[in-house]
Amino acid sequence: MKDAGHRERIRAALEHEVTERVPVNNFALVTAARSAGFTVEQARSDPKISARVSIDYSLKTLSDFVKPVLDSQVPFADLGMNVRFPDDDYGYIKEHPVKDAEDIDELAFFDPEVAKECPSFTRVIVNGLEETSRMLEEDLHICGLSWGPITTAGYMMGTEDMLMMTMMDPDIVKKLMKKTAPFVTAMQNKMIDSGATVMWMADPTSSEDLISPAMFREYSYPALKEVISDVKAEHDVQSFLHICGNTLDTMLMLPELKVDCFSFDHAVDVEKAKKKAGKKMALMGNIDPVRMILDSTPENIMEECFRIIDVAGRNGGFILAPGCETPQASPDENVRAMGQAGVDYWKKR
Numbered sequence: 001m002k003d004a005g006h007r008e009r010i011r012a013a014l015e016h017e018v019t020e021r022v023p024v025n026n027f028a029l030v031t032a033a034r035s036a037g038f039t040v041e042q043a044r045s046d047p048k049i050s051a052r053v054s055i056d057y058s059l060k061t062l063s064d065f066v067k068p069v070l071d072s073q074v075p076f077a078d079l080g081m082n083v084r085f086p087d088d089d090y091g092y093i094k095e096h097p098v099k100d101a102e103d104i105d106e107l108a109f110f111d112p113e114v115a116k117e118c119p120s121f122t123r124v125i126v127n128g129l130e131e132t133s134r135m136l137e138e139d140l141h142i143c144g145l146s147w148g149p150i151t152t153a154g155y156m157m158g159t160e161d162m163l164m165m166t167m168m169d170p171d172i173v174k175k176l177m178k179k180t181a182p183f184v185t186a187m188q189n190k191m192i193d194s195g196a197t198v199m200w201m202a203d204p205t206s207s208e209d210l211i212s213p214a215m216f217r218e219y220s221y222p223a224l225k226e227v228i229s230d231v232k233a234e235h236d237v238q239s240f241l242h243i244c245g246n247t248l249d250t251m252l253m254l255p256e257l258k259v260d261c262f263s264f265d266h267a268v269d270v271e272k273a274k275k276k277a278g279k280k281m282a283l284m285g286n287i288d289p290v291r292m293i294l295d296s297t298p299e300n301i302m303e304e305c306f307r308i309i310d311v312a313g314r315n316g317g318f319i320l321a322p323g324c325e326t327p328q329a330s331p332d333e334n335v336r337a338m339g340q341a342g343v344d345y346w347k348k349r
Contacts, residue, residue, distance in 0.1 A: 004138040006064040007197070014238055014260050014282045016317040022309055024342035025065040025284060025321040026335055027263075029145070030090070032057035033069050034328050039088045043069035044124055051131035058140055060332065062339025064319075065198075066136070067143040068128035072202070075125075075146075075187065076155060078110050078118040089328075096158040104176050107156070109183040112190035121187070126194045133195030141198050144191030148203025148241070149223035150211075152180040159205055166215065173219060181223040185230045192235045199231050199239045207245035207265075216250050225257045232258060240284070244324055248272055255280035266291075266323030274312045283312055286323035287338060294327040298337035305341030306349060313345070 009023040033043035036053040043050045050069040058066040073091035077083040085091040098104055110117040112126075125144065132142055147155065153176045154162050165173050188199055205211070206220045228239050241254065242263035251273065254262050259281055264273050266288040277283050287293060287308065292301050305320055312318045320342050326335060 001136060002138045007139045007141055009064055010141055010238075010319070013316060013319050016279050016282070016315065018314075018316045020346060022313050022342040022345045023064045023319045024062060024339045025263075025319055026058060026061045026063035026326060026339065027289075027322045027324070028054075028057060028061070028063075028326040028330075028335065029067055029069050029071075030328050031326045031330055031335070035060075035332055040069065040071070040090065041085065041087045044071050044074075044085070047123065047127035047131040048135075050124075050128040051135050054132060055135055055137070055140070059138065061335040062343060064140060065143055066132060066140040067145065067200070068132045070125050070128060070145045072145050072147055073155075074120045075110075075118070077120045079108075093155055096156060096161070098157040098176060099161075101172050101175060104172070104179060107179055109179065109186075112186050125187075126190060129191055129195040142196050143198055143200040143240070144188065144194075144196035146184050146187045146191070146201055148201050148206060148220070149177050149181040149184050149227060150220045151203050151205040152184055153177050154205045156180065159210070163210065166211075166219065170218075177219060177223045181226045182230075184223075185227045188227065188231045189234050192231070192237060197237065199228070199235075199237050200242075201227070201240070202242045204242075204244040206243045206247075206250065208247055208250055209245035213249040213253070217253065221253060221257065228258050242284075242324075248276055251276050261319065263321065264323065268323075270308050270311045274318075277317070279317060282317045282319065284319040284321045285312075287321070289322040289324050289327055289330075293322050293334050293338065294330045296334065298333050298340075301334055301337040302341045302344075305338055306345060309341070309345050310349070 009019050012019045013023050030040045032054045054066050054068045071090050082095040083091045083093050115122040238260040240261045241259045244265050261282040261284050263284040264286050266286045
């Protein structure tokens with residue numbers, strides 16, 4: 001594997017050092033399949049296609065990270081839940097198995113180490129990561145993907161019902177999360193064993209648009225702390241956490257959880273986020289994925305990227321990326337413009 005400086009740039013960013021190039025994460029999954037002319041289902045069902053299109057897309061868009069086409073709804077299918085997988089989109093859950101405490105007692109999570117218990121997780125995620133690691137030509141960081149504990153719990157119970165239950169019977173929600181946290185840990189460990197070089201977790205239900213910072217402290221905080229600490233006890237990896245929406249108060253708690261880099265949404269003011277994070281953790285973000293990456297022009301995207309780096313990246317501790325996943329139909333030249341901004345920033349600023 002060629003050492004092209006990708007991982008060194010990330011290491012420097014996490015340690016708040018400045019390098020000759022601002023690191024970039026294209027934050028793409030199914031976008032890579034679309035760019036290469038494949039459907040989501042073709043990439044989802046064939047680990048070699050998933051790996052190849054993702055690597056090619058990352059190199060083409062000047063990203064320092066690669067993530068194969070991982071559908072985060074796949075594990076729920078292996079749990080026996082009713083999940084529909086459209087031909088050209090992510091799967092979606094049609095029914096939620098948990099209604100009460102008795103249902104939680106009966107929940108049986110699969111062991112990610114036992115392939116026959118989780119054939120879909122193994123094919124789509126484990127094999128996708130293995131193929132990515134095998135095919136990788138440069139030292140891009142390889143990302144796995146799992147939902148965080150409270151988001152996973154929301155899929156099991158239904159997010160709206162779960163949030164209602166925090167007011168009616170909070171112990172039920174805490175009981176459910178005590179079961180989801182070890183499950184998330186086990187999936188993360190298996191992904192790292194399969195080739196992921198960082199821990200990547202998305203936890204949109206932890207957003208302040210859904211739960212208050214006080215609720216985050218009560219429900220999400222202990223579960224995230226458990227997952228991150230247990231994974232780091234097994235593997236020497238950096239932890240990356242993404243939360244959608246408003247997170248300005250919540251992010252103050254993240255360094256306590258040993259989050260190395262927080263991926264923050266375009267809805268958050270970048271200057272305020274930088275002040276909140278300080279040098280306690282690195283930040284990743286936060287270009288508007290729709291208004292800019294999907295609908296704007298390379299020239300406007302470059303200008304916006306430079307503006308964001310001016311505020312958040314001049315002293316290190318920053319990775320340039322969209323504020324959420326790159327939309328599937330994003331033009332290649334727009335995504336590459338973001339990567340080019342990372343390359344050109346110090347030359348033109």
